[in-house]
Every structure is written in structure tokens, then in C-alpha cells.
Amino acid sequence: MGSNKDKTSPKEPGRFAYEGLERLLHERSRLSILSSLAAHPQGLVFNDLKMLCALTDGNLSRQIQILQESGFVEVWKSVHRKRPQTLCRLSASGRKKFLEYIAELERVVQDVSGAGVGASAADAQATTSAVKRLLAT
């Protein structure tokens, strides 16, 4: 996945275009939400997600709705101690697409890390390998 891209020359047209950085996922508050959910595969209730992402109620609701409508996030409702609860979880396809986005983000990090004096190519490759393993599972 994306292995051809890794071999492109630094002078190739569009080499730094990063077309995989989809606006839907790249926007910071949505990136926050998706990363939180990726780190909590069992899902997170609305208030925990709000706290972890440091978002307002309104903004979190809006972003969750966008992510739900585009199929990235599942929203579950329940009642706990007589209070309505909302649970958010990454969907299976959402998780897959988000990991692909993260692999592109890593390419950016790698391009920049690899450009500096003293950064070893082996170091820059290591996290990429970790994400590739995740994508393969």
C-alpha cells in the first residue's frame, strides 16, 4: 500500500502534493476526534471525547455528525443512571481509511525528518513500518 510512492524521486511532479491528506480528516478538530477514537477501540462517551479533544459541546456535536454522515464514526445511544449517553466509535471502514491518512501524514514527517542532517533513514522508516503492519491487519 503506497509502496510505489515511497520510491519516487524528490524531483517528481506532485512529489510533495500529499493528495492523501483529505480535508475531511485533516481538519484539526476531526483529526483530534479520530485519533482519540483510534486510541480507544472500544469507543468513547461524548463527555470523555470532549475532554480529550478539548472541544466545546457544539463543535464536537457538529464534527461527530460530519464524521457519522461520511461513515467514519458510529454513534450509539443509551441510558445510564437515567441519563442519556452517547457512545462514539470508529467504524471498520473509517479505521481503515484513517490509517491510510495517517500513513500519508507519516510520509510528510519522513520527508521532513529525512531532509535534515543527522536523521537516519532507518529511523524515519520505522514508524512507517508500524503503520503498514496496522494497515495489513
Next chain:
Amino acid sequence: MGSNKDKTSPKEPGRFAYEGLERLLHERSRLSILSSLAAHPQGLVFNDLKMLCALTDGNLSRQIQILQESGFVEVWKSVHRKRPQTLCRLSASGRKKFLEYIAELERVVQDVSGAGVGASAADAQATTSAVKRLLAT
């Protein structure tokens, strides 16, 4: 630099807020431009930058102006074979701030890579170390 952040618990308030993802740098076309320039410390002429980032003339001009006004990018003019040339280069402070942004981007990658089955913590740490070394130089 940012080493305290690495030790925060995954349940800490704002743990996934990623406040270092400044809008100015995070927007995709500007991220493209900055990454290209980071990979070419000697600078790039306008047309090469346009080709590498797959941007239109208008968009590239606008983004360069924004990056120049905020001190990230230096713009140099010259005449080459009777044609005006524009050279863009990362400023020293722009390079430093951009590497800090990249370190935050890496934290996102690390948070997500570390969350999956099979990703070793050592792998996820390796690229971070590379960026930290760059920041220290």
C-alpha cells in the same frame, strides 16, 4: 522539547487536542510548500515548487505571500537569461517552527500507531527521536 507531553496519560484532558497543529502550517497546500522547502534547504524556484506541490500559479503565489508575511519563507528575486526568477527558501525561524509542527504531527502518528495491535513502542519512538535531533541542531 515536548518531552513532558510524551508522558501524559491517554485520559488526560486535552490529550488529543494537538494544539501545536497551527492552522497556518496545517493547511494542505502550505504544508506541501513547507515540506518541499524543508527537503531543499538551498531553496526552490517558483516553477519547481509549483511542480512539486501540484499547485496552480495563483494558489502558490497566494500561499507564498501568506508564508512570507508570517516570516516562514524568504522570497528572493533575480533575472536569469533575461527572465525574472523567484526563489523561495525557508527562513531559519520558519524552519525551527515547522520542525516543531512536524514533531506534533508525529505525535498524532505515534498515538494512532501505538494504539494498534502489533505496533511496537520502539518503532513509534524512532522517528520522534529523529525529529528531536533535528530540533536540537
